[in-house]
Amino acid sequence: MDIPVAYNLRNLAVRKGTTIMTALGIALTVAVLLATMALLEGLQTLFSSSGDPLHVLVMRKGSTAELTSVVTRQVYQDVRFKQGIARSRSGDPLVSQEIVTVVNLPSVDNPDGTNVTLRGLSMAGLEMRDQIRIESGRWFSPGRAELVVGKSIARRFPDAQIGRKIRLARTTWEVVGVMDAGTSAANSEVFADINQMAADYNREEALSSLLLKAVDEVSAAALINDLESDRRLNVTAQSEKDYFKMQTSSGDIFRYLGLFVSVIMAVGSAFAAMNTMYAAVARRTKEIGTLRVLGFSRISIMASFLIEALLLALLGGLLGILLVLPLNGATTGIGSITFSEVAFSFRVTPKIMMMGVLFAMVMGAMGGLLPAGNAARKEILTALREI
Amino acid sequence: MGRFLPLIWKNALRNRRRSLLTIFSVGLSLCLLGVMMAIYYALYLQETNPAQALRITTRNRVSITLPMPAFYLDRILRTPGVAEAMPWQWFGGSYKDERDPDNFFPRFGVDPKKAFRIFSEMKMPEDQIKAFQSERRACIVGKAVAAKHGFKTGDRITITGDIYPMNLEVTVRGIYESELGSDSLFFDWEYVREALPAGRRDFLSSISILADSPESVPRIINAIDDQFRNATVQTRTETERAFALGFLNQLGNIKLILLSVCGAVTFTLMLVSANTMAMSVRERVREVGILKTLGFKPHQILTIILSEAALIAWLGGTLGFLLASGLCLMIRSGPAFSAEISTLSVKPPVAAMLMVVAIFVAVGSSLVPALAAARMPILDALRRTD
Numbered sequence: 168m169d170i171p172v173a174y175n176l177r178n179l180a181v182r183k184g185t186t187i188m189t190a191l192g193i194a195l196t197v198a199v200l201l202a203t204m205a206l207l208e209g210l211q212t213l214f215s216s217s218g219d220p221l222h223v224l225v226m227r228k229g230s231t232a233e234l235t236s237v238v239t240r241q242v243y244q245d246v247r248f249k250q251g252i253a254r255s256r257s258g259d260p261l262v263s264q265e266i267v268t269v270v271n272l273p274s275v276d277n278p279d280g281t282n283v284t285l286r287g288l289s290m291a292g293l294e295m296r297d298q299i300r301i302e303s304g305r306w307f308s309p310g311r312a313e314l315v316v317g318k319s320i321a322r323r324f325p326d327a328q329i330g331r332k333i334r335l336a337r338t339t340w341e342v343v344g345v346m347d348a349g350t351s352a353a354n355s356e357v358f359a360d361i362n363q364m365a366a367d368y369n370r371e372e373a374l375s376s377l378l379l380k381a382v383d384e385v386s387a388a389a390l391i392n393d394l395e396s397d398r399r400l401n402v403t404a405q406s407e408k409d410y411f412k413m414q415t416s417s418g419d420i421f422r423y424l425g426l427f428v429s430v431i432m433a434v435g436s437a438f439a440a441m442n443t444m445y446a447a448v449a450r451r452t453k454e455i456g457t458l459r460v461l462g463f464s465r466i467s468i469m470a471s472f473l474i475e476a477l478l479l480a481l482l483g484g485l486l487g488i489l490l491v492l493p494l495n496g497a498t499t500g501i502g503s504i505t506f507s508e509v510a511f512s513f514r515v516t517p518k519i520m521m522m523g524v525l526f527a528m529v530m531g532a533m534g535g536l537l538p539a540g541n542a543a544r545k546e547i548l549t550a551l552r553e554i
Numbered sequence: 555m556g557r558f559l560p561l562i563w564k565n566a567l568r569n570r571r572r573s574l575l576t577i578f579s580v581g582l583s584l585c586l587l588g589v590m591m592a593i594y595y596a597l598y599l600q601e602t603n604p605a606q607a608l609r610i611t612t613r614n615r616v617s618i619t620l621p622m623p624a625f626y627l628d629r630i631l632r633t634p635g636v637a638e639a640m641p642w643q644w645f646g647g648s649y650k651d652e653r654d655p656d657n658f659f660p661r662f663g664v665d666p667k668k669a670f671r672i673f674s675e676m677k678m679p680e681d682q683i684k685a686f687q688s689e690r691r692a693c694i695v696g697k698a699v700a701a702k703h704g705f706k707t708g709d710r711i712t713i714t715g716d717i718y719p720m721n722l723e724v725t726v727r728g729i730y731e732s733e734l735g736s737d738s739l740f741f742d743w744e745y746v747r748e749a750l751p752a753g754r755r756d757f758l759s760s761i762s763i764l765a766d767s768p769e770s771v772p773r774i775i776n777a778i779d780d781q782f783r784n785a786t787v788q789t790r791t792e793t794e795r796a797f798a799l800g801f802l803n804q805l806g807n808i809k810l811i812l813l814s815v816c817g818a819v820t821f822t823l824m825l826v827s828a829n830t831m832a833m834s835v836r837e838r839v840r841e842v843g844i845l846k847t848l849g850f851k852p853h854q855i856l857t858i859i860l861s862e863a864a865l866i867a868w869l870g871g872t873l874g875f876l877l878a879s880g881l882c883l884m885i886r887s888g889p890a891f892s893a894e895i896s897t898l899s900v901k902p903p904v905a906a907m908l909m910v911v912a913i914f915v916a917v918g919s920s921l922v923p924a925l926a927a928a929r930m931p932i933l934d935a936l937r938r939t940d
Contacts, residue, residue, distance in 0.1 A: 184832060185829055185833065188829040189825075191825050192826055192829075195818045195821060195822045195825075196822065198818065199815065199818055227716070229648060229652060230716050231648075231653065235716040235717050236716065237716075237717075237719065268619050268620065269618075269619050270617050271615075271616065271790075276807050277807075279796075279803065282804055334616065334788075335616055336616060336787075337786050337787075420805065428815055431582055431585065431586050432818075432822060434582055435579045435580075435586075435826070436822065438576075438579035438582070439575075439579045442575045442826075442830060442833070443833075445575070446833045446837075499807070500806070501806040502806060508804070
């Protein structure tokens, strides 16, 4: 026969002070883990919603990021005539020449300056990225020193406002528009006209990468194969989606730091929970004797104390979730492996909340098992004799 | 108070399991706090190494990826207070498989004739320095990176270029040691420069400068930026330390993350310690009554209880310090984000701070139950049954 759970609930309520303190300790531990997971989830959402499966990114062989890749205009001329590339409205192959570099601008978090991705691109590049629209202002005009900033940039960098001037390599540029790229990483980029940028940066021949749009997914795969095996071009090609997926590893340092901190805190909290449960067992020794006399088995006693520890942990887990909820939707920026900042929002999803409860339960079980065993082993007579 | 010591000791030992669990719990929290404080201290509070304190870095104001004309180096050398200056060029590139982050280590192009004067904390045998200076395709590697990849003098290393349109094919001529971390490869910048196409040859992306004294550092920084203020390419000059910290800050708001973790850990610590002391005082109320009938004054009882909390905290603190020192050793062998992290340890000020936090938190959080017990009338105390 089982001891009713109400018995455990009442016991927790009677020792409010201890219960709340132990639960809060567990809650803080859960909060640290969940904050880390919410950050990683936000980053993952950002990168998995970035990129188009039909877009193929071409970089120099051996390059893992556009920033360190160099592709010549000659390669562009050769790639243009590959089979399977979609056509623009004017009938030209949709291949964008791109120059990617970074510019250091003071941000709200870092007044000393944070790197921002600056992308020079052809008009074909704008046509291909049809999911991006102008939120305010207008697109840059070809041949003019004008910039369009992503909406996250506009929010996080005081200098990146419409009408402001930003000095790049040799000339001063004007911000003329803010673009909205949905949830994709382009919100953290600055766009400019490729030819204007090539002139300013003295990079007439050395592009960073090419982005092309395939007719359909089959031709995208065929194009990747074709480009990879063309030894003359010496380039590497991949789907834009894969390129962004790889950047999810930008969060690795936070993953390790968060796991490291929360695991150590969890062991500490499990010890604290163990302490609390041992005290509970010690104080109720006489009660345990009485329960045994009433006919409850050792197993029921053990289960009852374990349930109490789990309830305590559950309370802690729920408190931890409450602590982390305000973080949901908060925007932050971290340095990505592309050497510039990406902005994204924390995401506290139901899955993450479930993980928090589970994590708390593990702590409760670790802390509760030994004291529960201790309670179950008590002999009836000695237990009853205790004062 | 000295005469109470045996009593305090016995009290702490009475419920050994609880004391041990508390020490472990407090120790783990303090270990985390210790590591976080050690990182914070190393990054933001520690005095700059005297050799590094003399060094200044200049780069293009727009971004590090954009170069500046090479003649800037001559202009900087003529700036008053500058003792020496040389190219300090990030080569990038990849060693073996670029997809394995383990193969990453920094590679810098420098001037071998000046490098050991500017990086005066770097130590290497005289004959190896000579060999590095006399061969264009020579390189030197740090002890740490040599150990990791098994580099020996005489080994040939190939670094596939990405930023520069060439591969670096160099021979190891020396292995240096440095208290600021030894995880880089240095080669003669001239080797890459002369292989570059004419249009890219006369540019530098960063310049490392040695000041003649720590006092002239701020003056030099202003003087350099001022003389290029109206040039096409403007410069950004800062101390080497600030430059390195700037890179770390690119990762995210490190300061905020460290402080929030410290806050969460300290708060947990308070909870654990308050909880334990409350439980142990509650069990002992009757005993406190007996002590009082024997003539103990309330303040003596307070002292006994608080000292017990402090003793447990001190033991936990010692455990935490030992664990934190071990963890710092582990972090040092991980990926190096900066010289500060690759030489991380729990320095004496951090250790002292750790102990102060431990004892303050323990005493502070047990004050409420201890006061309640000390003030409780004898009769009430004796009447208590639990």
